[in-house]
Amino acid sequence: YASVVDNTCDLNKFNRTLLLKGPVAKKSLSKFKDRYLILVPRKLFILSTKTSVYPRSVLSLLDANPRYDEARNTVHLDVLGKEYVFRGETKEESLEWSVALAHGCGLSPFLPDGWCGVYGDAGLQLPQHLGTQPDAAQLTYAQQSMPTRQYQMLSLQQQQQQQQQQEQQQQQQQHIYQQQQQQP
Numbered sequence: 001y002a003s004v005v006d007n008t009c010d011l012n013k014f015n016r017t018l019l020l021k022g023p024v025a026k027k028s029l030s031k032f033k034d035r036y037l038i039l040v041p042r043k044l045f046i047l048s049t050k051t052s053v054y055p056r057s058v059l060s061l062l063d064a065n066p067r068y069d070e071a072r073n074t075v076h077l078d079v080l081g082k083e084y085v086f087r088g089e090t091k092e093e094s095l096e097w098s099v100a101l102a103h104g105c106g107l108s109p110f111l112p113d114g115w116c117g118v119y120g121d122a123g124l125q126l127p128q129h130l131g132t133q134p135d136a137a138q139l140t141y142a143q144q145s146m147p148t149r150q151y152q153m154l155s156l157q158q159q160q161q162q163q164q165q166q167e168q169q170q171q172q173q174q175h176i177y178q179q180q181q182q183q184p
Contacts, residue, residue: 039100040104041061041104059079063079064078065078065105066078067098068098075098
């Protein structure tokens with residue numbers, strides 16, 4: 001997935017949308033070790049260092065379930081029965097990875113004021129870019145199971161469709177009313 005140029009991963013040559021990259025601490029059997037992650041939709045590349053030629057692991061995120069542990073400031077990623085634990089340097093970094101991983105898994109987290117985190121073609125917009133701080137509702141949402149999130153997304157989409165239909169009906173009624181007013 002990355003072009004190897006001069007014994008380094010050339011991140012400019014990625015043939016997928018780059019969601020997030022950066023150093024994290026990954027929990028091994030007894031301690032945390034420094035690793036470098038590259039996140040693209042549906043794939044997570046785990047490298048030993050930023051300049052590693054080949055990744056140590058490539059995880060498919062199709063059936064993955066990320067969650068954020070606020071007490072330990074860690075991100076847990078369950079992939080086919082195996083749990084990967086990551087930690088950013090700060091709480092904000094850990095939460096950023098949690099949100100990005102949810103997006104990489106095809107899940108869209110809810111952000112404040114009921115805004116749904118649909119990222120679109122403009123790239124990943126994380127809470128820090130929106131000038132918001134994570135609240136308890138976001139953290140709780142990040143810890144919910146995947147089927148619940150999918151149901152909530154479906155429910156939100158249905159609500160948006162209903163709202164659009166209501167707006168269209170109101171516009172039609174206004175148009176009819178205006179036509180009636182113009183007739184003598």
